[in-house]
Each structure stands twice: as C-alpha cells, then as structure tokens.
Amino acid sequence: MHTLPGNDHSAAVNVLFSLAGLCAVVVVFADLLSRLPQRRRITAFGGNGPFAFPPGFFWGAATSDHQIERAQNDDWTAFERRAHREGKQDRRADGNVSPGHIAGFGSVPAEWIDRKTDFDAHYASDLAACKAMGHNAHRFSISWARLFPRPGMSEADPAGVAFYAAIFDELDNNGLQPFVTLFHFASPQWLWEAPDAAGKRGLEREDAVDAFAVFTRAVVKNFGPRIKYWCTLNEPMVWAYLGYLDGVFPPGEKRPGGPKDVFDVVVQLLRMHAVAWQEIKSVDGTAQVGIAHHIRHFIPWRKWWPLDGLTALLVDQAFMLDFTDAIDTGTLSGTLTGRSLSIPGLAGTADYIGLNYYGRFYVKAELPGKFSIIKHDENEPGEEKNDLGWAIDETSFTPELVRFHRRYRKPLYILENGIADNHDDDVRRQGFIVRHARAMWQAIEEGADVRGFFFWSLLDNFEWSEGFDPRFGLLKVDYKNGGARTPRPSVEVYRQIASANAIPVSLWARHRRR
Ligand code: FCB
Numbered sequence: 160m161h162t163l164p165g166n167d168h169s170a171a172v173n174v175l176f177s178l179a180g181l182c183a184v185v186v187v188f189a190d191l192l193s194r195l196p197q198r199r200r201i202t203a204f205g206g207n208g209p210f211a212f213p214p215g216f217f218w219g220a221a222t223s224d225h226q227i228e229r230a231q232n233d234d235w236t237a238f239e240r241r242a243h244r245e246g247k248q249d250r251r252a253d254g255n256v257s258p259g260h261i262a263g264f265g266s267v268p269a270e271w272i273d274r275k276t277d278f279d280a281h282y283a284s285d286l287a288a289c290k291a292m293g294h295n296a297h298r299f300s301i302s303w304a305r306l307f308p309r310p311g312m313s314e315a316d317p318a319g320v321a322f323y324a325a326i327f328d329e330l331d332n333n334g335l336q337p338f339v340t341l342f343h344f345a346s347p348q349w350l351w352e353a354p355d356a357a358g359k360r361g362l363e364r365e366d367a368v369d370a371f372a373v374f375t376r377a378v379v380k381n382f383g384p385r386i387k388y389w390c391t392l393n394e395p396m397v398w399a400y401l402g403y404l405d406g407v408f409p410p411g412e413k414r415p416g417g418p419k420d421v422f423d424v425v426v427q428l429l430r431m432h433a434v435a436w437q438e439i440k441s442v443d444g445t446a447q448v449g450i451a452h453h454i455r456h457f458i459p460w461r462k463w464w465p466l467d468g469l470t471a472l473l474v475d476q477a478f479m480l481d482f483t484d485a486i487d488t489g490t491l492s493g494t495l496t497g498r499s500l501s502i503p504g505l506a507g508t509a510d511y512i513g514l515n516y517y518g519r520f521y522v523k524a525e526l527p528g529k530f531s532i533i534k535h536d537e538n539e540p541g542e543e544k545n546d547l548g549w550a551i552d553e554t555s556f557t558p559e560l561v562r563f564h565r566r567y568r569k570p571l572y573i574l575e576n577g578i579a580d581n582h583d584d585d586v587r588r589q590g591f592i593v594r595h596a597r598a599m600w601q602a603i604e605e606g607a608d609v610r611g612f613f614f615w616s617l618l619d620n621f622e623w624s625e626g627f628d629p630r631f632g633l634l635k636v637d638y639k640n641g642g643a644r645t646p647r648p649s650v651e652v653y654r655q656i657a658s659a660n661a662i663p664v665s666l667w668a669r670h671r672r673r
Pocket of ligand 1: 223575
C-alpha cells in the first residue's frame with residue numbers, strides 16, 4: 160500500500176503521543192493508588208524504656224455530664240425515657256442497635272436509668288480517687304440543661320451553679336487541672352420541643368447558637384477564672400453522623416439525601432464553636448480553647464479493590480479533616496456534600512486540637528456510591544477488639560497524631576482513649592493503656608507536640624445507645640449495690656505511668672506486644 164512519507168511520520172508521532180498519554184495515565188493512577196490508605200499490620204513497638212514524657216504533661220481521666228450525673232431536662236433523658244417506656248432496650252441480631260432503641264437497658268435496676276452513676280452523690284470520693292491514682296488533670300463537661308433547664312433564662316440556675324462550684328472545689332483540693340467541655344452530646348430538651356419559624360428543631364434552630372452563647376457566658380462568668388483549658392464541642396462529626404445519618408442518637412433521623420442533608424447541622428456546630436470561642440476569649444485572652452475531635456484510622460476492607468481505598472480516603476477526609484480544616488480556614492468544604500460555606504468569626508479559633516482515639520475501622524464501597532463501615536476483621540493477625548466490636552490498633556495511633564501535628568502545628572491533647580472491657584481480670588485494658596502510651600510517646604519522638612492524655616473513662620457509665628453494658632471505667636460501678644466503685648487492676652498500671660510521667664521498664668516488659 161502506498162503511503163505518503165509525511166503520513167508515516169505523523170503516525171509515529173501519534174504512536175509516541177499515545178504512549179506518552181498512556182504513561183501519564185499510569186503515573187497519575189499509580190500516584191493515586193500510592194496515596195490511598197493501606198491496611199497497616201499491627202506491629203510491636205520496640206525498646207526497653209523507660210519512655211519518659213515531657214515535663215508538665217497532663218495525665219487524667221475523662222467523663223461527660225450526661226453519662227454520669229443524675230438526669231437533667233435534656234434530649235437524651237427524653238430519648239431514654241421513651242425507649243424504656245416502649246421497651247426498646249434490645250440489640251439487633253447483627254449486633255447493632257436500631258434507631259430509638261438503647262441496648263441492654265434492662266440490665267441495671269430501673270432507677271439507675273435516671274441516676275446513671277450517681278456522680279452527684281459520689282463526686283468527692285471519685286475525684287479524691289483521681290488524685291490517689293496519680294492524676295494531675297481531669298476532663299469533664301458542664302451540663303447545658305442543668306444550668307438552663309427552661310427556655311428564656313438569662314442567668315444560670317443557682318442549684319446547677321452550686322453543683323459545679325462544688326466540683327471545682329474538689330478538683331482544687333485534689334490538685335486536678337480542669338479540662339472543661341461545654342457540649343458533650345446532650346442539649347436542653349426545650350430546644351427540641353418547639354420548632355422555630357423555619358420549622359427547625361434542636362441545634363438547627365436559628366436561636367440555638369445564641370442560646371449556646373448565653374450558656375457559655377454563664378460558665379465564663381461563674382467559673383471562668385478556674386478554667387484554663389476549654390473544649391467547646393465533643394466529637395461534633397460523631398454527633399452529626401449518629402443523630403442525622405445513622406439515627407441511633409437523638410433526634411434519630413436518617414436523612415434521605417445523606418451527608419449533603421447534614422451540611423447545615425455541621426455548620427451550626429461550627430457556629431456554636433465560634434461563638435463560644437468569642438465569649439471565652441473576650442474575657443480571658445490566655446484561655447486555651449479547642450474541641451475534642453474523634454479520629455479513627457480508616458482503611459480499605461478489601462486490599463485488592465481500589466474503590467475501597469478511594470472510599471476510605473474520602474471518608475477520612477470528610478469525617479476527620481473537614482471540621483478541623485474549617486476551624487483552621489473559616490470555610491467548611493463538605494467533602495461528600497459538594498457544598499462550601501464561609502463562616503464569620505471561625506477562622507483560626509483553635510489553640511489546640513483535642514483528639515479522641517479508639518482504633519481503626521474498615522471502609523467497604525457499596526454500589527451505587529454508598530459505603531459501609533466494618534468495625535473489625537476477625538482474620539487480621541494481631542487485631543484485638545473491644546466489647547463493642549471496635550478494632551483496637553495502637554500501631555496507627557502514632558501516625559494519626561503525627562499527621563494532625565503536621566497539618567495544624569498546634570499542641571495536641573488526647574482527650575479520650577480507652578476500651579470497653581467487661582472482664583474482671585482486666586487484662587485487655589492494662590495492655591491497652593501501656594501500648595497506647597507507648598504509641599503516643601513514639602509520636603512525640605517523631606515531633607508531635609502532645610501535652611496531655613485523658614483515659615476514657617474514670618468510671619463505668621452510660622454508653623449512649625449502647626446502654627450500661629459496655630464497661631469503660633478504671634473504676635468498676637456496681638449498679639446493683641448502690642453504685643459502689645471498685646478500682647480495676649489497670650488503676651495501678653495507669654498510676655505508675657502518671658506518677659512517673661513515663662512508662663517504667665517493668666511495665667513495658669510485662670505489656671509489650673511480642
Ligand atoms: C466517645 C464519646 C464518649 C464515649 C466514648 C466511648 O465517642 O465522646 O462520650 O461514649 O466514645
């Protein structure tokens with residue numbers, strides 16, 4: 160066949176271009192694949208120790224008002240009473256809890272549903288126990304509903320103020336630096352009863368941000384001089400996800416449009432944070448203000464399936480970075496929502512980042528465009544789980560801390576880390592504490608500015624829709640015996656670390672992974 164020389168030439172060029180194009184696609188694809196989260200093997204940290212922490216490090220335990228105090232007029236109390244009345248106190252066959260239900264509510268005597276751990280009667284001895292355990296700090300939350308049980312109040316309820324004043328006195332008496340949370344999942348029931356003019360309820364109401372400002376102002380006025388470390392919101396993304404997508408937290412919704420239907424809820428939470436920041440800082444410019452942010456290590460369920468990796472990457476961005484990026488930049492760009500909004504007064508409103516870490520979850524892509532979260536993999540070597548089925552993974556704790564350090568360059572405080580362990584021998588909890596402390600030490604070695612650690616939790620308590628059965632406490636609570644507290648063996652393990660401000664050689668030798 161006769162062809163013109165020029166055509167030969169352009170055919171060769173075309174082939175070259177196609178090859179170059181193909182190479183570019185391969186390179187971009189390979190680069191993308193290399194950025195996808197991988198399954199990291201649970202591995203043993205080395206060294207003999209002692210592993211010493213920086214001077215002035217805070218060691219303590221964490222609690223939240225609704226989980227330990229007597230019932231207040233808040234949305235959770237209303238939710239629990241309804242679940243109890245309607246006998247919705249079971250767990251589904253697949254192990255999960257259905258919206259509107261609370262698992263295992265029947266396993267404690269009925270009066271304990273409203274009494275929780277009866278911290279109101281035990282706080283003096285509970286906080287004295289913290290000191291005896293070598294703690295020098297304590298994280299707790301102040302109940303918004305306890306200070307503002309009714310709508311329209313401009314000043315806090317005196318009985319509520321007196322209750323927390325007594326707690327601050329005990330913290331002082333026991334040498335415990337307070338870390339105070341303002342919103343830990345529960346809010347006044349009156350916000351939920353009446354919708355506003357736009358038909359919004361609860362924290363979505365237009366006036367919810369002002370109401371939160373009034374509450375914050377009251378805390379500043381009554382206790383401000385006693386608080387240096389403030390945490391405006393606990394795990395806002397968990398609260399939004401479980402309340403509006405999964406439906407297991409009040410208000411129990413499963414919004415049909417998915418994450419884009421929850422964008423406005425997240426915006427409200429950011430506004431609440433920003434307004435609380437302004438209230439606190441306008442009175443005390445030296446206060447340290449941040450949030451407690453839930454982090455999970457998200458990894459693909461199927462190693463060989465890039466779509467699982469890609470979905471894990473998106474979930475990671477949406478769940479772990481969108482909120483803290485918004486606080487940093489002032490603009491919420493919702494990864495899974497395609498929406499973006501700049502929020503006045505938000506940019507740069509974090510003095511530190513508080514992180515709550517429990518382990519890793521697997522992400523499985525489901526078609527079309529959906530995904531599921533799997534809590535552990537029975538076949539993954541070395542992977543333990545807690546009594547809620549959550550995969551434990553101290554190995555990934557280190558890189559998560561290092562990543563938050565590199566991204567925001569702020570001090571980090573671990574505001575929660577712990578394990579649901581029902582077994583009285585307490586073996587898993589002891590190993591958990593030592594190995595997570597070792598992983599945190601490693602992160603500090605690698606440059607992360609971690610300044611404190613709070614074990615979840617001081618005592619067994621009410622674990623939201625999971626009820627009373629999961630036992631997270633350093634102190635065991637006997638609900639059938641007046642709420643009597645008994646220290647678990649891990650109290651001694653944690654005491655040794657906190658009082659030495661280091662992981663002693665003997666402790667590490669006993670609990671290291673082999
Ligand atoms: C965290 C919550 C805390 C507790 C622990 C187990 O997500 O902040 O209240 O429920 O989990």
